[in-house]
Amino acid sequence: MAQRQGLDAENVLQAAVEMADTQGVEGLTLAALAAKLNVKTPSLYNHIKGLPDLRTQLSRRGLMLIKAAMVDAVIGKAKDDALLAVGFAYVDFARKHPGLYEAISILPDYEDPELKEAGNDVVFFLLRILEPYGLSEEDALHVVRGFRSMVHGFASLEHRNGFRMGLERDESLRRLLQTYLRGLRTTESAT
Amino acid sequence: MAQRQGLDAENVLQAAVEMADTQGVEGLTLAALAAKLNVKTPSLYNHIKGLPDLRTQLSRRGLMLIKAAMVDAVIGKAKDDALLAVGFAYVDFARKHPGLYEAISILPDYEDPELKEAGNDVVFFLLRILEPYGLSEEDALHVVRGFRSMVHGFASLEHRNGFRMGLERDESLRRLLQTYLRGLRTTESAT
DNA sequence: TTTACAAAACTAATGATATTAGTTATTATG
């Protein structure tokens, strides 16, 4: 016994991601993770600080990946096309990585500086997409909040089986975003 | 010892609501709840089936109360005014009862029939508010999904401290809903 | 090649939690 399994921090995080995506964040326990890695639970502490730390790492990784997906989606697109693509990329990420998405949205540690920065990154990214609209800074920030609310709300409800009617879900998202964007065109900023 | 505390199911649920609203759903443990009620942990099992059951009850109670708040908010209002009021009632409920709101949105038991019904109730309520718009049934259902996504997303992000810019949050919500509603006015259903 | 050190795994122990079984005490009812 005591065969080395060649674990390292990245290894463990990878396994945690898989486990979260299949079992949900609730189901990600150190006991189960250790079993998956053919190791006793305390051995994990050579690679992570503990469960809260692991969850924070999960959030960071998730935020990094979802931002990458949004950046990728927007290549070669501008204005409404770009925003629509970003919205779908966001929701698709949540579909493909439910565990990571939970980790993002549950946000174990509000004060983690890396998480704060990654969050701000996303906001700045959205602001840049909004540049061509020529909004004031304040207006743009409100729009960013609105956009985040829409896509997060949609992804979150969908994840929880909140949409039970037999109705195309992609179509619902498309209409939501397009209706909002249409409203934006006919806007005089505040009412 | 063994003084009766006069507990019953409603009592225990009330205490659980308070604890969830102050400590968060995570912080609601049977051990802490029992301590708050001056009772040993196993005594709680005379009034609840267990922790999962308690959480389900919390969800049911939350859904009931948030629907009541929305119904109340809409009295004497119609169309855009009504929808705006409902949106604000929803978000305000989440602000006043963060624990109950968490319980609603985490949805411990997808399959609980009472929860299903309460969820459908909310959808039907929204559909009735949409009646004056004269939408087709399909269009209306998409709008309901959109509306729920917006208000849930907003409430959820706000709850998680997702809005860190120093910007009026009520104003962000107002603009989000109004922009969407404006888009709805200029719509030809599908694109 | 051998030795020595760092790191990875282990065992053992502790403390929190939920849950179940079985017991005692209290209250209400016949």
Place this chain on the structure above:
DNA sequence: CATAATAACTAATATCATTAGTTTTGTAAA
């Protein structure tokens, strides 16, 4: 007043996370 229902209790078990201290293993230096 007696009895039955029930609310509370104690004791026990199982699952977690976590810490301390030990053993093993791999690697790098002598």
